[in-house]
Amino acid sequence: MSATRHVVALTRAELVLELRTGDVLRTVAPYAVAALVLLALSVDANTVVLRQIGLGAGWTVLLLFGSQAASRRGLLDRAAVHELCRVSGVAPRTLLAARVVTTTGLLAALLAVLVPVVVALFDLSLAGGLWLLATTLAALIGLATLTSIAGALVTTTAVRGVVAPLLVVPLSVPLLLAVVQVPPTLRYGGSPLPWLLVAVLVDVTLLTIAAGLAPWLEGNP
């Protein structure tokens, strides 16, 4: 069985598990929506103010609650399943790749839930759609890679729900900046290409680090 097939099989199994348990979409997502409502309420009822902070607030919530996806108990976090995969000859890089693909899917689903809420609550305009979409996709891949690395690091730890976000949040700041800077750059007539490149550069760096360190992240302790 090729590495790609392993990744597909593991991702499918992880997503089926998510459909059954609903850790991200039925527990984390409603909590994230509640956080957005609180944020909007606590800042101002003024639409102009809310419109200005909407994208940043939305992405901050995605970042904080998305990093909770790292602390969910997925299939590969179960010692027996992980060991079975390893003795069956699944390479550590393949295991980590499966984590990244699964997390990208889960974060995309979380984003799909949050976007309409942000648009409604913060009266957010999605002008510059293509640039914003491209930067968002690049940032989503970076966040998923970072979240997956953190997930592999905190697996079997006692307080994973707290430690995972603590590892993800500081390192994800360039991704947050890249996305939230696209609309103002367009508004002032500039090209958002440098911000897209920042997100892509972070992706490449994180993916390279993940590939290089996978044997220690997913291999024998």
Place this chain on the structure above:
Amino acid sequence: MTRFRSTDALALVLLAVGFAAIVAAPTDALQGLLQRLMYAHVPAAWLAYLAFAVTLVASIGWLRTRRARWDHLAVGAVEVGVFFTGLALVLGSVWGKPVWGVWWTWDARLVTTALLFLVYLGYLALRRATEDPRARANRAAVLGIIAFVQVPIVHFSVVWWRTLHQPATVLRPGHPTMDHTMLAVLVVNVAAYTAVFITLLRRRIALARREEELERGRWSPTAPVAGDAVEAPLVEGEHRV
């Protein structure tokens, strides 16, 4: 208890010399006495870089050799590095309030340093959260390598972005852009703080060694457990084997 060694004495002497040099240093024409904070702020920032570079080397050393001394060195360097990063942030804030008018500003150098501080706090949290010593050393080593990415970003933040924080005056291409007497006082204090760093690191490594011995006892299957001394009562006529 770790013995008081000649390196500890040297650190104390160097600190005293550094303090005397700060008192004797010329007063800045614009900032007055406040500028003397530089003699502690800059060494603290330099030691943060050094500590995290030591962590990077020690992390690679652990992953390659699995020798415990690398792990001890890594954790010691991070703890001391976090202390010096915090010190640099606090001193910078105290210096910034009268000069910039605010305790904190969203300046690239300040933000990246704060993030560096948080990343290594995460490192320490990860270590505390992992019980198995070998898994702990492995995961910490991986994070120790990833986290170092932040160090060059902090250093070059004043070059890459327009910042309120002044650009590098010593670690830059060309001659330092600083009065020579002030530079000499700064160098003395960097040496003094580095000696303190070595002393703290050496003591933390000794502590890590003791912690490892304690853990080895705790994780050993033959180690005594609570209740070992309690014996089952004997039935009449029965003898203990």
